Amino acid sequence: MLINQQSDLDSFCSGLKGAPFLTVDTEFLREKTYYPKLCLIQVSGPDGKAAAIDPLAGDIDLAPFFELMDDRKIVKVFHAARQDLEIFYNISGRVPSPLFDTQIAAMVCGFGESVGYENLVRKILGKQVDKSVQFTDWSHRPLGKRHLQYALNDVIHLIDIYKTLDRELQMRGRKAWLESEDAILSDPKTYEIDPRKIWKRIKVRSPRPRTLAALRELAAWRELEAQRRDQPRNWVMRDESLVDIAVHMPQTPEELARARGLSADMARGRIGQQVLEALALARALPESECPNPLARKEPLPQELTPVLEMLRMLLRINCADNEVVPKIVASTDELEELVLDDEADIPAMRGWRFELFGREALELKHGKISLTLADNRVVKKIVES
Secondary structure, eight states, X not given: OEEOSHHHHHHHHHHHTTOSEEEEEEEEEOTTOSSOEXXXXXXXXXXXXXXXXXXXSTTOOXXXXXXXXXXXXXXXXXXXXXXXXXXHHHHHSOOOOSEEEHHHHHHHTTSOTTOOHHHHIIIIIOOOOOOTTSSOOTTOSSOOHHHHHXXXXXXXXXXXXXXXXXXXXXXXXXXXXXXXXXXXXXXXXXXXXXXXXXXXXXXXXXXXXXXXXXXXXHHHHHHXXXXXXXXXXXXXXXXXXXXXHHHHOOOSHHHHTTSTTOOHHHXXXXXXXXXXXXXXXXXXXXXXXXXXXXXXXXXOOGGGHHHHHHHHHHHHHHXXXXXXXXXXXXXXXXXXXXXXXXXXXXXXXXHHHIIXXXXXXXXXXXXXXXXXEETTEEEEEEOOO
């Protein structure tokens, strides 16, 4: 069912009140905009009677849908939820809660790293996803029947996937594991962008503090301009141009026109004026307020590499024994931090990750357990004191 009338949306959402869970997905475009353009919202209750809500239809008001998303008695089920949640946060200023992300649940239950939706459909339901209309312009109207069915199947399949994974989590006593991950997705800070921190994503060779101050001001200006226009950042100005301007810090439109990617007309116009104003702010900053170059990560000392390999092996053993994906427990960078510091501030030293891996990682570091071969398998062995 495609909903493009307000009365139908009101009726559909009213019928979902009191449901224990809803499966939700979206279709959107982002190639030509700063903010994702929401084209379709698919929703289903436990009965599988799914509908696709058309947010592009006339004066349709999504308030009834967001009321459901705000209902804390209803679990909202997504697969790889982050981009969907970002869209809802941008529109409503709120993040749906409580959540159940089937991708995270699958990783916790041993289905593999960043397991895709199609793989879950195949492994859990024994079905194949029709990918023939996967890459389409979802803003095009009218939507064809195959496109609509493809979109609706996403939330219909999620019903049984959710039920299966939820049972698995309960059987293994891992519901709390998923909740700690979903708490990050539910935090509005996850989707907030600080324009004055965007500069940290831009690569600069051998930067000086004053150059970084200029880059910070320029990147913040570009971010706000991209938001104002609702265009991709690089459509406003490319990273290379920002870096070139930050390094040379031109003071006049004529000097600015020599920067990479800027025309003389742009340098003399509104954009040029705003760029020069941003540079003036950076130029006026006291040296003490200029950002320092981001510290480069020092390579792990060679003599500690064997310790890292031992921890990595322990991680693989424990994750295999518990059917958990190692990636969700600890990354290589986090393992390196643990090699250097027993009190490293990493997820593996807290909560369920500590019980699964962190505690024994410390014991391995301090010789309380060892790794040895038995029947062609690497196994753990308690070291006699």
